Amino acid sequence: MDSARITAAETLAALGVTQPDQVAPLFAEIRSRFGLESTAIHDEPAWKTFRDAWLGRKSGILAQITDNWLKPAPPDLKRAVGAGLNELRAHVESQIESRRQAIESGAEQSALAREHVDLSLPGVTRPIGSHHLIRQVFQEIEDIFVSIGFSVVEGPEIETPYYNFEALNIPEFHPVRDDMDTFYLELPKGAPTPLLLRTHTSPMQIRTMEKQKPPVRVIVPGKVYRRDNPDATHSFVFHQVEGLAVDSDITFCDFTGTIEYFVKQFFGPGVKTRFRPSYFPFTEPSVEFDVSCIFCGGSGTAAGGGTCSKCKGAGWIELFGAGMVDPAVYGFVNYDAKKVSGFAFGMGIDRLAMLKYQIDDIQVFFQNDVRFLRQFP
Ligand code: PHE
Numbered sequence: 411m412d413s414a415r416i417t418a419a420e421t422l423a424a425l426g427v428t429q430p431d432q433v434a435p436l437f438a439e440i441r442s443r444f445g446l447e448s449t450a451i452h453d454e455p456a457w458k459t460f461r462d463a464w465l466g467r468k469s470g471i472l473a474q475i476t477d478n479w480l481k482p483a484p485p486d487l488k489r490a491v492g493a494g495l496n497e498l499r500a501h502v503e504s505q506i507e508s509r510r511q512a513i514e515s516g517a518e519q520s521a522l523a524r525e526h527v528d529l530s531l532p533g534v535t536r537p538i539g540s541h542h543l544i545r546q547v548f549q550e551i552e553d554i555f556v557s558i559g560f561s562v563v564e565g566p567e568i569e570t571p572y573y574n575f576e577a578l579n580i581p582e583f584h585p586v587r588d589d590m591d592t593f594y595l596e597l598p599k600g601a602p603t604p605l606l607l608r609t610h611t612s613p614m615q616i617r618t619m620e621k622q623k624p625p626v627r628v629i630v631p632g633k634v635y636r637r638d639n640p641d642a643t644h645s646f647v648f649h650q651v652e653g654l655a656v657d658s659d660i661t662f663c664d665f666t667g668t669i670e671y672f673v674k675q676f677f678g679p680g681v682k683t684r685f686r687p688s689y690f691p692f693t694e695p696s697v698e699f700d701v702s703c704i705f706c707g708g709s710g711t712a713a714g715g716g717t718c719s720k721c722k723g724a725g726w727i728e729l730f731g732a733g734m735v736d737p738a739v740y741g742f743v744n745y746d747a748k749k750v751s752g753f754a755f756g757m758g759i760d761r762l763a764m765l766k767y768q769i770d771d772i773q774v775f776f777q778n779d780v781r782f783l784r785q786f787p
Contacts, residue, residue: 656752693733
């Protein structure tokens with residue numbers, strides 16, 4: 411632009427133009443500079459500056475040419491200069507206008523390219539998470555027991571052998587320890603006590619009674635660990651809800667009534683319960699609670715005839731262990747075994763969930779496959 415402007419600022423005499431045939435090449439040179447400049451204009455602000463530089467009324471290049479070339483031109487050059495100027499003006503005006511149109515439509519195109527709005531695309535759905543089925547079943551169980559006066563407490567998953575065994579009336583060489591063979595933590599030499607991953611939630615019976623005087627009514631949901639090899643019904647980590655009720659006048663009837671209430675709330679009013687004698691070192695008497703088979707309605711016969719595969723024709727399914735708290739346990743927590751009585755139970759949540767929701771492999775709870783999880787929103 412500068413070179414065209416410099417040329418336009420001179421008079422023809424200063425440029426050495428004295429003959430009419432020197433005029434056309436001069437305009438040709440200006441025109442080619444204009445062409446070069448115009449190719450470098452790509453946006454609106456640059457276009458405006460460009461337009462003013464050439465067409466500006468007072469100091470645009472065409473105005474300069476008028477003032478410096480045309481007006482002072484000697485008569486024999488005037489005609490050629492006038493013609494050249496008119497031609498140049500027509501060219502500059504039309505080129506500047508077509509440049510404007512190019513910039514405008516180009517800008518629209520690149521804006522479209524940047525956004526890429528495709529209104530036919532479906533919207534973005536953000537998946538909403540949900541509670542794991544085990545967490546949901548914990549909640550169902552908690553709601554039922556809270557509604558009849560129990561409170562919910564939680565305890566440590568790393569325990570001492572004292573709470574996991576001894577205080578529950580399981581001395582060191584008691585054979586039931588074999589059933590609960592567990593994971594011990596590797597500790598530095600000289601650690602005051604071994605530590606293990608709790609094998610059941612029952613240690614919380616002791617911890618709760620150590621902390622509070624009767625009456626006690628608690629349930630304890632949580633994870634427990636055993637050295638089991640994984641298969642359809644075993645996992646080295648699973649879930650339990652412990653229950654403990656101790657007061658001055660709790661009877662075996664309170665115990666069975668509470669359990670029955672819970673089972674009917676959980677599985678529906680149609681189910682029946684029964685208990686069988688069992689053995690746990692920390693309950694006396696100890697029982698195993700059964701529920702009438704939810705798959706065959708307790709008949710032992712499958713829907714299409716033949717033996718029910720779930721209860722193997724028995725009509726009953728084993729649910730969980732329970733019992734009246736063994737008086738020996740009270741000795742560990744300074745409760746007076748002559749004045750208090752109570753019951754305890756420990757249910758496997760994975761098992762309850764499998765029965766209620768007809769799941770036949772415990773491993774699916776731990777694999778976290780969303781195709782499974784999505785079935786329980
Ligand atoms: N803790 C026992 C188990 O894990 C279950 C249980 C709890 C039995 C409370 C009786 C009373 O097998």
